[in-house]
Amino acid sequence: MSETHAQSVSYVRETMLSEQEPPVTERGVIKWIRENLFSGWVNILLTVISLFVIYWALALVLPWAFGGVWNAGSLTECREVLFSFYKDSHDGACWAVIEDRWLQILFGFYPPELYWRPILAFVLFFVALAPVLFAERVPGQLIWFTVVYPFLATWLIWGGAVWTPILALLGFVAAFVAYKILSKVSGPIVANLGALVAALVWWGALMGPIDDSLNRMVGAGRLEDTVASLNQQAEDLPVQIAALEADAEAKASEIAAAVETKNALLVEMTEIRIEEFAIDQQIEPKEDAVQLLNGAEESIGQIEDILSEWGGVPEAASDSEADLADAEAAAASIDGLIADVNKFLGDALNDIESNTADPADVAALLAAGATQADASITEDIDALVAKSDLTDSLGDLIDLATGLTADASASDLAALRADIATASALVQSDVDTLDGIKDKIIAANASDLEAPQAALVANMAQLTQLRDEATTIAQDNFRISSQQTENRGFLTALNSLTERENSLPELRATTQELRDAVPSAYRNMIDVNQLPEDATSEDAAALNAYLGARNQELSVGASIRDTYAELGRVGLRPIDSRQIGGFMLALIIGIAGIVLSLPLGILLALGRQSHLFFVNKICVAFIEVIRGVPLIVWLFTASLLLNYFLPPGTNFDLMLRVIIMVTLFSAAYIAEVIRGGLAALPTGQYEGADSLGLSYWQSMQLIVLPQALKISIPGIVNTFIGLFKDTVLVVFIGLLDPIGLSNAIRADTDWNGIYWELFVFIGALFFIFCFGMGRYSLYLERKLQREHR
Template sequence: MSDVSFVRTEMLPEQDPPASSVGVVGWMRENLFSGVWNSILTVISGVFIFYTLYGLLSWAMVPTWAAGSLNECREILHNMGREGHLAGACWGVISERWEQLMFGFYPNGSEEGTADLRWRPVLAFVLLIVALAPVLFADKVPGKLIYLSMAYPFLLPFLLWGGSIWSPIAVAAGFGVGYAAYRVIDGVAGSLAAVIGSVVAAILWWLFLASPVAGLLADIIPLGLEPVESRKFGGFMLSITIGVVAIGLSLPIGIVLALGRQSDLMIVKSLCVGFIEFIRGVPLITLLFVASTLLNIFMPPGTDFDIIMRVFIMVTLFASAYMAEVIRGGLAALPKGQYEGADSLGLNYWQAQRLIIMPQALKISIPGIVSTFIGVFKDTTLVSVIGLFDPLNLTNAIRADSNWNGIVWELYGFIAVLFFIFCFSMSRYSMYLERKLRTDHH
């Protein structure tokens, strides 16, 4: 064996990486020009982006904010030396009509003898965020806020529709009546009878006592806000209201339907499956046709819900079916051990659902719930088909004004951007939540 070796004994000094693989150049080589094919794609998309941005910006960057009509806009653009149909945006319509796109025909004080009431929907939606905070960001806000969340379902209609403050309080009192009945009967006749008794008591209260009591209290202490008719609702306010009401109401209905679909009781199960599959099998627009033409026929003669109320009912039913499927997914995702664990602790069905199953299943389904909400919120534009003044239908109303006859892109663009902001932030929130709720290790 020869003992000659050519192994270097001391380390060479470290060299800098080649200039082409670090910094901006290196990043570009790796991510944009890593091969012939990639380089071609990069160049094509770069050119595409350039032309799109150039066209869009030169269209959008025009000083037409102060214009009072489409003709004024054209004049401004003409003075700038631009001609033609796509010479430039006419932002005057947005600056003049954005309030209408937001609030529809909600009283804004412009008519004689009316006050500007638009603070009410604004307050309602600010409170909505506050009321949702304990649910959405449970670890970051004081727990006491949950009381606001509980009061909010009664606060929202009071703020939006106005009227006497005693009506929502009387409705809320129904829950108190039910609870009181539960406590009284529980001591006398056992828990099952107490549950039945409390439900019966609450229903009796709502059917027979709530409205006389509210009327009486309103006579004694007339507290309230100026009532606003639902046909004045419009714009984004209408979309958000429909979305919030539908999701808020569909959550409990959806939970019941999902439990029904999972249950062993054959008839209950088939009723729930039938309802869910029927609603999911037809387009929302047909349900809205039901709201606009049929719902009053289904009700006892003489009842006359206004159209917004009917839309609320149908959109809620629609959302409940989708919600039920989301929650069923959450229930199915729970490991079987959770159900078995609850059984082995001796919990009965409702205790197990309330203490073990539902908290976990709902937590799993929050992203699904949020995306259902996004879907319903986007679908609220469909109410324009049956003549409600959502933002999309308001564009027709604005075009009917001779000043703005023929304006298209600015209005659609504005509405699209607002919808995008709402929906995109909600979807980001649901992604954040998915990351936060993930309990496995990644």
């Protein structure tokens, strides 16, 4: 049996077939494309649409971005360069504005020679951040640097005496010492209150006088040396300024020479391209004429439509008012359209008659150059229609059109329309021929233009460098001149210092005397406005005299303090807040807002979780009010209203006011983030802490907050991103953030009309920062998830 079987089965495979490769469509790139991009008709549609969108966006942006001009002194120069490369301002970006102003967008009007200070502060920021973000990888002692950093950074950016930040820091030390001492004697409530009072007393009452006396101590010893060195400088500085001015003049003449070269190159190129421009001048009126003729054709079409709709001349079907009005309107619109046709035809004829030349003239125009280079141009010129032919046919059309009335027959209209179409086609063919000639001229000129184009680019680069050098000289000059002015003022102040100090007791006595003259009820008033209606004019005069004397006393006192502060300063040159701007301003406000708001945010979050009814309600109200109102309203509050809320006479820096407002604002958001962190902790943690017998603050400090804050870091980073983006809103209250600077740059006549380059640059700066931080927060979230498992 088996044998027969063996015979009937001729071949039995004894081994498995080796695996075959899958078909081409089921492997590699093709499989991926089929599965991911073309797996169904919806998917195919999406892919096609996306590819189209990507192509469209790239085709719009890439040539613009990469065909841009990097070296130019103004938008006009950018356009000149672009034009000499056959581009208009839509085809190429004017990146020169960024090259010219990027430092300003980054630093605002911060003095260029002091850029190292904010840069150092920025670098140190990461060192200070390290113990918080990478606690496991850096030595623990670094946390002390984090504590000191805010004071250090403030000092670096704003400058001033070295002891001012130290004295401010000592306020916290005072609070700590008071807390330690009091907590030994009594409970935590008293200790906390005591710490608060100690800090407030230090900052409010002690810090100012100590600062002043330090300044005075150092200053008194330096007085003579300083006067001597100022006198010396008064002799030296004019020499330096004269040298710089000579340099500036030399540079100016170099720049003028380079501009001459540039203009010569532009003229040279214009001369090469003159035939092209001549042809352009022929093309434009003809293109206009074609459009006008098309308009006329369209209008006749509309007349035909109206006539066919009414079946002839519009006549009212009945005597009803509506019908009469309709017919009248139709007749009026036909008349209007006829007038249009006549006008269009007339304009077209006018265009051709007065603005175009005969082919013979065109040939004469081109005789000189290009025709030799490309003989076929002559044939093209022969193909042009004689001007008289064009004008004649248009003249005939006008004759026909003037005869046009509302009762024109359909065939007349159709004939007229056809004639216009023929004329239009004739002109269009001329335009096409001229375009062809233009292309040939451009091709013929290409080689001639290469040399001047290259020369122009080189010249622009040289010009940019010269201008940069001139800017450096101008900045030096400005620095030294302003130093000279400051020195003069300082010298005067120093010379009058003793005199002012001696006059102070007398001023005080006068103030006291005048104060006594004011009726006691009015003595605490700060303005004559506050007097009641029935106050006598003598009282008002007395109050006025007293207020004047007091103001004088205060201002003399302040001026003495200022002079000593300048004289006795051991530290960095002070910088005015108004000079801080650009991206640096956004960073300062953003970072200060987040860092300062953290403690407040933690307290608010704890308050919102607290079972103490009153504390809870205060925190909820604060958070909801802050979050319910837009930041811009808070910023306006800072700039318009903060002066109302603070004691009379307080007036401080707008930037500081903004930082205070932003701090309060972000504290509410941070509080919500931390509340989320607190809620995310398992209840076991709270209960465990309680069962260990820890007090509320101990359990918060040792158990709850370290864990809750760690969970909250991604949320805090996200809040920071939002706040950082929102800092641009300060432009509306007059601070110079990047967008404010872009407005300022546009106000410069050199760069008037520039938008996209600035938007792209500022947007890219923000994008890099925010995207980077966003990625970091995502990474943290993932890491936390892993650690929780």
